[in-house]
Amino acid sequence: MNKMEKILDELRFISTHPKQQLEQYLAAGKKVVGCLPYYCPEELVAAAGMVPFGLWGAEIQVSEAKRYFPSFICSILQTTLELGIKGEFDRLTAVMIPILCDSLKGMEANWRYGVKKVPVINVAHAQNRKMQAGLEFTVSQYRKIKKQLEKLAETPITDRAIAVAIKTYNEQRGVMRRFLAAAGKHPELISFADRNAVVKSSYFMDAASHTAKVRELADLLEQAPESKHQGPKVVISGITADYSGLIKIFDDCQIAVVDDQLTQGSLRFRFDVPLTADPIVGLAEQIGQIEGCPVLFDPGKQRGQMLIDLVKQSEAQGVIFVQTKFCDPEEFDYVPLKSMLDKEGIPSLLLEGDKQTTNYEQARTAVETFCEILG
Numbered sequence: 001m002n003k004m005e006k007i008l009d010e011l012r013f014i015s016t017h018p019k020q021q022l023e024q025y026l027a028a029g030k031k032v033v034g035c036l037p038y039y040c041p042e043e044l045v046a047a048a049g050m051v052p053f054g055l056w057g058a059e060i061q062v063s064e065a066k067r068y069f070p071s072f073i074c075s076i077l078q079t080t081l082e083l084g085i086k087g088e089f090d091r092l093t094a095v096m097i098p099i100l101c102d103s104l105k106g107m108e109a110n111w112r113y114g115v116k117k118v119p120v121i122n123v124a125h126a127q128n129r130k131m132q133a134g135l136e137f138t139v140s141q142y143r144k145i146k147k148q149l150e151k152l153a154e155t156p157i158t159d160r161a162i163a164v165a166i167k168t169y170n171e172q173r174g175v176m177r178r179f180l181a182a183a184g185k186h187p188e189l190i191s192f193a194d195r196n197a198v199v200k201s202s203y204f205m206d207a208a209s210h211t212a213k214v215r216e217l218a219d220l221l222e223q224a225p226e227s228k229h230q231g232p233k234v235v236i237s238g239i240t241a242d243y244s245g246l247i248k249i250f251d252d253c254q255i256a257v258v259d260d261q262l263t264q265g266s267l268r269f270r271f272d273v274p275l276t277a278d279p280i281v282g283l284a285e286q287i288g289q290i291e292g293c294p295v296l297f298d299p300g301k302q303r304g305q306m307l308i309d310l311v312k313q314s315e316a317q318g319v320i321f322v323q324t325k326f327c328d329p330e331e332f333d334y335v336p337l338k339s340m341l342d343k344e345g346i347p348s349l350l351l352e353g354d355k356q357t358t359n360y361e362q363a364r365t366a367v368e369t370f371c372e373i374l375g
């Protein structure tokens with residue numbers, strides 16, 4: 001097994017066995033804090049000496065969570081709550097639950113009632129995140145979160161520790177940007193499944209360990225000879241494309257994902273946290289800078305222009321929207337975005353993903369047809 005394959009194998013395993021990763025942190029005496037989507041201030045958790053751990057649901061069938069959520073709530077939240085109710089997260093020190101969409105607003109109350117063993121930390125971001133008042137609101141919320149984390153970690157969180165954590169995370173962001181750019185140029189070496197595994201593993205590993213592995217991958221990819229891949233080139237957009245059935249179809253059709261605009265993907269790494277005298281201000285400023293995300297207030301739909309720019313820069317032939325079933329923010333965005341792409345003559349395809357869906361054969365037909373259109 002060559003070096004690249006060895007690293008990929010490790011990250012593939014971690015991305016598909018988060019529970020084992022969690023057990024390792026707990027066995028090492030670490031406190032672990034679950035982080036639901038979106039934009040939890042992970043740097044504060046790391047600065048407290050604890051490990052942030054992403055909770056983005058799982059491909060399981062839901063039964064218990066149906067007592068708390070109606071069936072038209074997205075499967076990311078349904079399956080996360082299901083795992084919580086079944087005790088899978090009982091050894092977490094706390095969970096952070098943001099409230100950036102209507103469904104997330106109900107998650108907190110359901111968690112408090114259904115998963116009594118794991119305390120909740122609310123994460124409220126200002127919707128008007130760019131203006132001064134919004135910035136001050138987010139800062140005030142982060143200070144509140146800091147106090148809660150200090151209590152749980154039984155240690156004060158210093159500005160210096162936050163600044164060190166920001167530096168570590170910015171380094172990870174930089175290395176991941178390098179990896180994602182190089183992976184887009186080498187679909188013959190990095191399948192979409194592997195691209196997803198490298199991103200997904202970042203949610204279950206401490207930032208420094210993940211960065212070390214991905215840096216090696218990026219180095220190897222940047223030295224690889226130019227790709228002779230002939231398949232269609234696309235940009236993927238949405239909240240997440242972490243649906244194994246869809247991922248398999250993309251790889252079966254030899255689709256090269258040359259860039260992405262996924263909240264769970266590139267958007268996690270695209271924007272560094274500015275280095276500010278008060279590091280909490282920097283964390284809040286970063287939220288104000290993020291663009292291209294369906295859950296962040298975007299009245300001018302800059303997400304559409306950003307998508308068009310990504311297509312042009314990466315020389316993609318089209319866009320595939322992977323829409324999470326029952327996700328209102330994504331459904332609202334789709335119509336204006338599709339019309340912006342149409343005006344530019346960029347072909348696009350809409351697919352629907354769901355953690356409980358086991359059969360994507362209709363999607364396969366749609367993807368195959370789209371590939372034929374792209375030529």
Ligand code: SF4
Pocket residue numbers: 037074075076077101102103104239295324326327328329330
């Ligand atoms: S934004 Fe969409 S996918 Fe994300 S939690 Fe809300 S409804 Fe679910």
